[in-house]
Amino acid sequence: MIEVKNLTFSYGKDKQALHGLDFTVEDGEIFGFLGPNGSGKSTTQKILTGILRGHGGKVSLFGQDISAAHGQELFQKIGVLFEFPYLYANLSAVDNLNYFASFYPREQRRNVGELLDALEFKPDFLKKPVSSYSKGMRQRVSMARALVSNPRLLFLDEPTSGLDPSGAVLFRTIIEQERKKGTTVFVTTHNMVDADLLCDRVAFISNGNLVALDTPKRLKEKNSNHRVVIDYLYQGQRETKTIEAPELEAGIPFAHDEIISIHSKEPTLEDMFIQYTGRGLS
Amino acid sequence: MGKDFCVLFKKDCRMLVSGKFFLMAVGFLALYTVYVNLGYIRFMQMPPYNVYLYDPAGTQTEKSSLVQVVPSMEAMDAALFSDANGVGLDASAGDVRVVLYKGAEHVDCHRADYALSLLRPFTGSAPEIIGTNTPEQKARKEITCELLFFELAAVGFLGIAAVLFKEKGMGVICVHAILPLRKELFLLSKLAVFLLSDLAFAVPLTLLNVGVTDGAAILPAVLLQTTILSLIMALVGLLCALLLKDFRQFTLAYLMIAIFAATPVFLSANTSIKFDWIGYHPFYHVYMGLKNAYFGTDISPAYYAGAVGIIVLLFLMVRLAFQREIGKEG
Numbered sequence: 261m262i263e264v265k266n267l268t269f270s271y272g273k274d275k276q277a278l279h280g281l282d283f284t285v286e287d288g289e290i291f292g293f294l295g296p297n298g299s300g301k302s303t304t305q306k307i308l309t310g311i312l313r314g315h316g317g318k319v320s321l322f323g324q325d326i327s328a329a330h331g332q333e334l335f336q337k338i339g340v341l342f343e344f345p346y347l348y349a350n351l352s353a354v355d356n357l358n359y360f361a362s363f364y365p366r367e368q369r370r371n372v373g374e375l376l377d378a379l380e381f382k383p384d385f386l387k388k389p390v391s392s393y394s395k396g397m398r399q400r401v402s403m404a405r406a407l408v409s410n411p412r413l414l415f416l417d418e419p420t421s422g423l424d425p426s427g428a429v430l431f432r433t434i435i436e437q438e439r440k441k442g443t444t445v446f447v448t449t450h451n452m453v454d455a456d457l458l459c460d461r462v463a464f465i466s467n468g469n470l471v472a473l474d475t476p477k478r479l480k481e482k483n484s485n486h487r488v489v490i491d492y493l494y495q496g497q498r499e500t501k502t503i504e505a506p507e508l509e510a511g512i513p514f515a516h517d518e519i520i521s522i523h524s525k526e527p528t529l530e531d532m533f534i535q536y537t538g539r540g541l542s
Numbered sequence: 543m544g545k546d547f548c549v550l551f552k553k554d555c556r557m558l559v560s561g562k563f564f565l566m567a568v569g570f571l572a573l574y575t576v577y578v579n580l581g582y583i584r585f586m587q588m589p590p591y592n593v594y595l596y597d598p599a600g601t602q603t604e605k606s607s608l609v610q611v612v613p614s615m616e617a618m619d620a621a622l623f624s625d626a627n628g629v630g631l632d633a634s635a636g637d638v639r640v641v642l643y644k645g646a647e648h649v650d651c652h653r654a655d656y657a658l659s660l661l662r663p664f665t666g667s668a669p670e671i672i673g674t675n676t677p678e679q680k681a682r683k684e685i686t687c688e689l690l691f692f693e694l695a696a697v698g699f700l701g702i703a704a705v706l707f708k709e710k711g712m713g714v715i716c717v718h719a720i721l722p723l724r725k726e727l728f729l730l731s732k733l734a735v736f737l738l739s740d741l742a743f744a745v746p747l748t749l750l751n752v753g754v755t756d757g758a759a760i761l762p763a764v765l766l767q768t769t770i771l772s773l774i775m776a777l778v779g780l781l782c783a784l785l786l787k788d789f790r791q792f793t794l795a796y797l798m799i800a801i802f803a804a805t806p807v808f809l810s811a812n813t814s815i816k817f818d819w820i821g822y823h824p825f826y827h828v829y830m831g832l833k834n835a836y837f838g839t840d841i842s843p844a845y846y847a848g849a850v851g852i853i854v855l856l857f858l859m860v861r862l863a864f865q866r867e868i869g870k871e872g
Contacts, residue, residue, distance in 0.1 A: 311716070311720065311868060311869055312869050332722040332724070333722075335720055342713070346712060346713035346716060347714065348557075348712060349712050350556070350560040351556070359549065359553055360717065363546055363549065363722055364722060
């Protein structure tokens, strides 16, 4: 679906933002693109969505070189959720969605009402102007805007930003449903929970370089120290012990009366990112 | 493409309606019309100076009805004291003596000659009038032309920039960057909305203030000049809105344009002040184009060629700035 070879981009003479990225995103995959601010992820997304021109290297979408692709044909197939909910504040959710949907072929469009319903949008606000919405409601309308054209390739920038925990769960469910339909999803996020739960593979970008690319599970496993932490009671005392995971194969290797909990010491994605880049995801 | 344009056009109209732009235009139209018909024209028909005559012997028998007779010199002094531009005529000693309360080097002779002419209104040869406009028609056309120029150059210019700044503020420009539509349509629909609204404004303004018969005769030429000025100002407004960071910076740029671009044009076109360099000022030619349209004077084809060239150049610059803006956001 997406093929990027030796992608470079420079904003000026001495402002090289991307230093030769290489990655592919398969059809129907949810691909996470993670990096701190200023690392080049927005630049990459802008190039992939055809907003930014003048890159070096090769970028193909739907098997076609993006430089040669006809803009309108490409834009018909993609949906983009921006980091901020960009909507007409004076128009209602329905008017916004009808407006943006009207640029796509009729047979491609989804039903606005059903879409908002699926996103659990409050019906009372359907006809009210966007200026009266909370951030979470705006994010829901923005997501509906990205989905209204039934895109084959979906770019999501911080999809769960501004949502409460139940809203974030709902969005992850919707993204999963999209993938099940065959939509390819390219997620740019700082949210490690989203990346871990949603993405089939994640790429870490730092200073315009791709520093790691793998499934979240493998990335964590590769760097795991394979230890477990055991909380237990022994002779009325609560104690904690860290042991090598293989030691567990033969049972708990120390005296105890009751096991309270066993936790693996597997690193988080954020730990991995810091390990690979030396920088936090701020 | 046509369908996309209609969608954008409809949205831009809604933006203007919600921004009360049309309501404001109607308000301005009413205000201008009231000012021209109830203020300006009446003011222009007023005599230039009040003339007060003290003639105890009644020697001035042919005097005009515009002359106000006062019963005493004290009454004349009091009248001139309160009306400093008035002219006093003292005929108490046989010969008429001119009395001015306040002198002004350039107009004293004019004031004196005018006042004396009112004592012999039917003598002397009448000047030959060239042209078909009556003084009232001339005044109506001049003021309507100035008001239309002001409306297009200031209000329309501000209006289009305000709409674009609003869209920039809401971030929706970058959403259009990923929509399957030709990006030029985004700009063209705005230009079309403002052009149509300017044309719709120019028609009643001209008919109500110049007069229906006279106005209808010059309307095609006026609308052509309105189109040129409207497109130029809308494109300059779009360019400023795309290049400048916020509306505060834009207001500053607007003041610069108003002071340095519009003021010398008005002065050169409507007063005896002439600047040698005014021929190089593009607004002067556009203003004169509009004025010539109101007075039915021929306009050079070179002017039209220049106007089309400037509009095309501005549009290309706006398109470039728009592409840059799209890449910047999101």
